[in-house]
Amino acid sequence: MSGRWNVSAVLLDMDGTLLDTERVYFDSLVAALKTHGYTDDTMTLCQAMVGLPGPDCEAMLHARYGESFPLAEISRAFITNRDEILGAGLPLKSGAVELLDALQAAECPMAIVTSSSLRTADAHLQLAGIRHRFETILTRDDVVRGKPSPDLYLLAAARFSLKPEACVAVEDSNHGVTAAHAAGAITIMVPDMVTPTDESRARCAAIVPDLGAVLEMLRERGGFDRRSFQPSLRAKRSNP
Secondary structure, eight states: OOSOOOOSEEEEOOBTTTBTTHHHHHHHHHHHHHHTTOOSSHHHHHHHHTTSOHHHHHHHHHHHHOTTOOHHHHHHHHHHHHHHHHTTOOOBOTTHHHHHHHHHHTTOOEEEEOSSOHHHHHHHHHHHTOGGGOSOEEOGGGOSSOTTSSHHHHHHHHHTTOOGGGEEEEESSHHHHHHHHHHTOEEEEOOSSSOOOHHHHHHOSEEOSSHHHHHHHHHHHSOGGGOOOOGGGSOOOOOO
């Protein structure tokens, strides 16, 4: 996508984009699987799950290991591993605070658009110290079809009474990029645990190394620092 962007809102994925959680999830699940004797290329399987809602990941596990797969036991082990790691704190991705500060200073509508549940999103944003920054949070609980379906991004744009093409979506996973692009949003990828596919490269307006570079893209392509968001473009606030 060349030329200037007409940016009226910014839609942010959470895990792996704002919060440095994807590796925590990845390591926790690999360890849980290995503890229960599942050692056959679990890393590749877990990488394929990055960006997907929990129910879809569970379906992938059943498809891989059969209906006798002990999902409840694996889930308990995963949660124990995850919570032990997160007990030491939940770090933000590089440039997150600067990006959020700039969006708030510009009174730019912004939302979390995540494959996590609302309960998890609320807890992890609190743990990371940024829950208070968001009035609009869209999660897998809000739609029938999660990412890579475009439904979450279409809903987020609708909450702001905007067309998706007036929104910048920031994602770290190929599944998230697929969802944002299918919705029609201007899609920026900040890769985390997975390498962009050729399809993602074609779908993205930009692929950048960190959130600081996202902010620079907004300044250069969206006239970010010079925009004055009028009240008619501000978000219709929703209760998280």
